[in-house]
């Protein structure tokens with residue numbers, strides 16, 4: 386499968402084709418329109434179509450072409466921000482609902498896969514949180530107590546992960562977690578949505594989303610979808626200008642997947658404690674036709690950093706492989722290397738519910754963090770009820786309009802970081818000379834508002850776009866690994882030619898004005 390969210394290929398994309406759908410060729414009227422066909426959008430659409438609602442799903446790429454094709458798909462209630470942190474902000478009851486909702490999400494994926502006969506490699510495994518960096522056994526004990534208070538009473542502190550080849554030291558053991566193949570799962574959801582009368586259109590970019598009775602989505606081809614309810618599941622909401630984007634920050638994270646002999650590493654979920662942390666799982670290897678191969682893939686992720694703020698993205702893969710080889714000596718050849726984007730909410734939980742502000746018929750799901758597969762499933766469960774005019778017992782905890790004063794230090798830290806990015810207006814570009822840009826590479830050239838994002842394609846042709854992000858006007862940076870222009874402020878990303886890949890931007894980088902182009906040519910002469 387070819388994803389539209391970057392240049393690299395994940396192990397899921399490398400082994401699975403997703404079904405193709407037609408683009409929109411006319412205006413439509415529907416009860417619910419879901420924008421974004423990742424885990425959140427497809428789960429929401431599936432549940433609403435099951436409930437008999439008329440559902441239309443649109444996506445500007447293929448289904449699953451966003452972060453859901455780049456995930457590592459640990460399905461877990463071992464939340465990466467720790468229960469003691471969640472409890473300190475959301476209280477004991479909030480932590481309890483967080484645990485309950487994530488455990489229910491794992492169960493819901495299992496039950497949907499079973500009911501719909503989706504062959505998606507769902508497997509129940511144990512999860513282990515082990516020490517790394519400065520943390521000590523006391524930190525594990527603190528989390529153990531918090532998980533028990535949150536209702537995960539079977540979490541245990543064990544002396545080590547049951548590996549014969551490496552002593553991890555003490556670890557927290559979380560029973561009844563799971564793994565899944567994300568694209569096989571989405572394929573099954575798509576089949577069920579169509580069966581239940583839903584319609585899916587791909588290659589359809591939402592360019593304007595407006596509330597109303599009905600609400601409207603204007604697509605870049607000019608067709609308009611009118612819907613009683615609009616559910617925006619674009620990973621980060623493309624309909625919101627600032628409120629949500631000041632409450633979450635975009636991070637890049639890196640993954641490698643390599644061969645290990647079958648049975649050499651017990652199937653499970655493994656995470657260490659530093660920030661950023663490493664995350665590990667296994668997957669049976671198979672060829673493109675789905676035939677099992679005689680080895681497994683060890684999938685290891687980590688090395689997160691703020692989007693658009695890394696000096697050298699390739700270095701992240703080098704460090705990741707080194708970390709892995711030190712602990713998993715059975716790792717043979719690394720076959721896949723990819724990266725993806727994660728939205729980190731300042732108070733640790735996803736934002737799911739009515740869009741903040743005055744909108745009455747627009748719903749959002751975002752703030753996935755490293756638990757976006759379960760958060761996306763929780764979004765489907767909650768939004769299915771809210772869109773149908775009912776209440777849900779988890780809705781208050783995940784309400785996008787919530788304000789948590791105790792999250793203020795994190796809020797300030799992330800927003801000071803954003804403010805600092807505007808310094809790029811006063812520095813020179815990444816490159817002075819267009820001629821120095823190699824095929825397949827890009828660089829920002831120039832100064833101030835005249836900064837230009839210049840990409841040289843594989844055939845040597847030069848493509849120029851304004852380097853100013855259309856969201857809130859920060860300067861984009863070139864991402865060598867994914868061949869995208871990444872905005873360091875709120876994580877918008879654009880393909881080498883300037884088309885938008887990730888929100889919050891909803892449109893691409895502007896064409897360059899002729900006078901700027903002339904300026905550059907003159908400068909070169």
Ligand SMILES: Cc1cc2nc3c(=O)[nH]c(=O)nc-3n(C[C@H](O)[C@H](O)[C@H](O)COP(=O)(O)OP(=O)(O)OC[C@H]3O[C@@H](n4cnc5c(N)ncnc54)[C@H](O)[C@@H]3O)c2cc1C
Pocket residue numbers: 420421422423424425426443444445446447448449450451452453454455456457458459460461589590591592618619620621623638639640664686724725726727750751753754755756757758759760761886887888891
């Ligand atoms: C490397 C990596 C590892 C991860 N590991 C885990 C893990 O182990 N466990 C876990 O729980 N979570 C994990 N996550 C997080 C999780 O994968 C994501 O949070 C989740 O897949 C996001 O799903 P989504 O539906 O919100 O967004 P996406 O899957 O990104 O879907 C959004 C869709 O919206 C579409 N779209 C965007 N803008 C528009 C527009 N204007 N018009 C039309 N369509 C649009 C996109 O094309 C895309 O298909 C990981 C993420 C990454 C990147």
Ligand code: FES
Pocket residue numbers: 854855856857858859872873874875876877888889890
């Ligand atoms: S994403 Fe907000 S300014 Fe670019």
